Amino acid sequence: MYVRKVYTLVFLREDSRLLLGLKKRGFGINKWNGFGGKLEPEETVIDAAARELKEECCINAKASDLKHIGNLEFTFEGESTLMDVKVFTSKIFNGEPQETDEMRPRWFNIDALPFEEMWPDDRIWFPYMLNSKLFFAQFHYKGFDSILKYNIVELHSVQDLYKNH
Numbered sequence: 145m146y147v148r149k150v151y152t153l154v155f156l157r158e159d160s161r162l163l164l165g166l167k168k169r170g171f172g173i174n175k176w177n178g179f180g181g182k183l184e185p186e187e188t189v190i191d192a193a194a195r196e197l198k199e200e201c202c203i204n205a206k207a208s209d210l211k212h213i214g215n216l217e218f219t220f221e222g223e224s225t226l227m228d229v230k231v232f233t234s235k236i237f238n239g240e241p242q243e244t245d246e247m248r249p250r251w252f253n254i255d256a257l258p259f260e261e262m263w264p265d266d267r268i269w270f271p272y273m274l275n276s277k278l279f280f281a282q283f284h285y286k287g288f289d290s291i292l293k294y295n296i297v298e299l300h301s302v303q304d305l306y307k308n309h
């Protein structure tokens with residue numbers, strides 16, 4: 145049995161650009177990614193998503209403007225933790241992204257995303273997100289570089305994001 149831990153992950157979109165941040169410390173250091181992290185005690189997933197976005201790149205987005213688009217589950221060979229990552233997108237936000245202790249933000253054209261410097265699984269599920277398809281995906285890693293197996297499905301309603309697959 146796995147011990148499930150919930151994380152948030154937020155991507156902002158503006159026309160044909162996506163905001164990514166270069167992670168400056170901790171898990172996923174030196175990779176470009178969306179903004180997110182663990183929940184605080186008693187916090188809802190959506191509130192955590194908005195808080196992490198603000199903390200990591202100084203952008204304000206209303207929780208109600210964040211669109212839940214997918215769920216990712218990560219397991220690692222020999223480890224009992226399951227990372228349950230709730231992915232959100234938004235086109236509605238306030239402010240200019242600012243560098244913080246954790247992230248260096250930068251806009252990328254969606255045709256020129258830096259997949260070489262991102263988590264290997266991102267190539268697999270980003271096309272769903274970029275095409276506004278709801279998705280559920282599971283990745284089982286050996287270490288942090290090698291995907292031993294995975295599964296990805298398109299979902300057809302937001303309710304499906306709350307069912308167990």
Ligand SMILES: Nc1nc2c([nH]c(=O)n2[C@H]2C[C@H](O)[C@@H](COP(=O)(O)OP(=O)(O)OP(=O)(O)O)O2)c(=O)[nH]1
Pocket residue numbers: 151152153154170171172177178179180181182183218227229263264265266
């Ligand atoms: N794109 C992508 N994001 C991932 C993958 N795996 C993974 O954990 N993430 C995301 C989920 C979270 O947003 C983030 C990890 O959270 P974190 O460790 O930075 O959490 P945190 O900010 O609360 O941590 P900290 O303050 O304690 O350092 O990375 C992946 O394979 N691909």
